[in-house]
Amino acid sequence: MDDKKFKEMDQSLMKKMESLREQKVSEGMLRGFSTSVERRISMGAQVAERRPVGGLLWVPVLAVMVMASVVVLRSPVQDIQLAQAVAPASDMEDEIAVLAELGVLDEFEDAELLAEDGALLDENIELTQGRAGFSALV
Amino acid sequence: MDVNKIQEIELIEKARSGDTESFSALVELHQERAIHAANALVGNMEDARDLAQEAFVKAYENLDRFESKSRFYTWLYRILANTCKDFLRKRKLRRTFSFWFGKEEDESLDPISRVADGSKNAVETLENRELGFAMQNAVNTLPFRQKLVFTLRYIEGLSLEDISDSMNITIGAVKANLWQAGQKMQNLLKEEYHGR
Numbered sequence: 001m002d003d004k005k006f007k008e009m010d011q012s013l014m015k016k017m018e019s020l021r022e023q024k025v026s027e028g029m030l031r032g033f034s035t036s037v038e039r040r041i042s043m044g045a046q047v048a049e050r051r052p053v054g055g056l057l058w059v060p061v062l063a064v065m066v067m068a069s070v071v072v073l074r075s076p077v078q079d080i081q082l083a084q085a086v087a088p089a090s091d092m093e094d095e096i097a098v099l100a101e102l103g104v105l106d107e108f109e110d111a112e113l114l115a116e117d118g119a120l121l122d123e124n125i126e127l128t129q130g131r132a133g134f135s136a137l138v
Numbered sequence: 139m140d141v142n143k144i145q146e147i148e149l150i151e152k153a154r155s156g157d158t159e160s161f162s163a164l165v166e167l168h169q170e171r172a173i174h175a176a177n178a179l180v181g182n183m184e185d186a187r188d189l190a191q192e193a194f195v196k197a198y199e200n201l202d203r204f205e206s207k208s209r210f211y212t213w214l215y216r217i218l219a220n221t222c223k224d225f226l227r228k229r230k231l232r233r234t235f236s237f238w239f240g241k242e243e244d245e246s247l248d249p250i251s252r253v254a255d256g257s258k259n260a261v262e263t264l265e266n267r268e269l270g271f272a273m274q275n276a277v278n279t280l281p282f283r284q285k286l287v288f289t290l291r292y293i294e295g296l297s298l299e300d301i302s303d304s305m306n307i308t309i310g311a312v313k314a315n316l317w318q319a320g321q322k323m324q325n326l327l328k329e330e331y332h333g334r
Contacts, residue, residue: 006313009320010291017292020273025173029187033173034165037194038158044195 146210154201161201165194168211171294172218178289179222180229181274189225193218212304215296219286219305226282276326284319291316 146167152160172193176186196217197204204213277285283305290296290304291312302309 006317009317009324013292013320013323014295017273020178020293021295023174025170025177025183029173029183030169033169033187033191034162037165037191037198038162040191040195041158041161041198044199 143209147206150201150204150206150210153198161198164210168214169194171211172214175215175289175294176218176222178274178277178293179219179285180225181278185225189221190218193221196221208303209300212296212300215290215294215304216306223282272327273323276323279326280319280322284315284322287312287315288319288323 146164149160149164149167153164169190172190173183173186176189176193177183180186180189193214197214200217204210277288280288286305287301290301291298296304298309298312301312305312307315
């Protein structure tokens with residue numbers, strides 16, 4: 001495209017499109033046009049004024065939802081469940097068996113541990129009995 | 139600076155401070171060309187009127203963004219073009235749905251029916267209407283950007299500088315788009331008349 005060719009085409013199309021260019025919009029189309037625009041603007045302003053009220057209604061609802069989700073996520077019940085999930089009793093027994101096989105934990109130590117546990121259990125029983133006796137005296 | 143531009147700037151300043159009467163005066167200055175351009179882009183006078191109103195409302199809401207370096211109508215054309223583009227996209231979707239669900243769009247309002255409103259006699263009216271139809275059909279086949287540039291230049295009579303300003307593209311780009319659109323239009327019109 002050179003400038004001369006463009007000018008020729010431009011002039012030719014300007015001439016051909018003259019009738020469309022000079023066509024007038026009918027009076028009927030123009031009547032009340034600016035009034036309608038004004039009405040639309042004022043309606044838009046009313047909607048914009050109403051919008052924050054609608055928006056404010058959602059604020060407490062959203063706040064409650066956020067707080068509820070935080071409470072659920074930080075709940076200790078879930079922590080306990082997680083702890084139980086990490087170390088179930090059967091897994092502990094398996095681990096002891098593996099350690100015993102490796103020689104890290106021998107039968108002697110195991111027996112000692114069991115004895116200690118037994119002693120502790122006895123202590124608990126005594127304490128319980130003591131408490132029971134005490135409560136019986138009271 | 140010409141008197142019209144000074145008057146326009148005053149009206150815009152007043153409208154910015156909330157004076158709706160000043161904005162109405164601006165609307166009255168540009169309403170005809172806005173409807174005219176919208177009609178050329180969407181091909182329906184009723185829709186064109188509605189879209190022109192929508193463009194004015196958007197212009198009012200964004201008046202703070204208008205820089206007085208350019209003329210108000212070039213800025214308005216940009217808003218109008220985007221409004222029409224959205225409308226055409228939605229209409230295309232609507233037509234696709236209508237096609238699938240068997241409903242037909244109301245095509246009774248032909249865009250060219252008013253082309254010959256100012257004609258002196260029936261023959262002239264018929265010729266103008268025929269030419270208008272052919273032109274409008276050819277314009278409608280153009281991609282939106284070319285259609286817009288073509289409309290602004292040959293139907294609205296804007297200068298190349300104003301089109302460049304309105305579309306935010308260089309004058310070289312305006313010429314390139316016009317050249318491509320012009321070539322397509324000439325080919326389409328040749329086919330139209332040789333095919334008869």
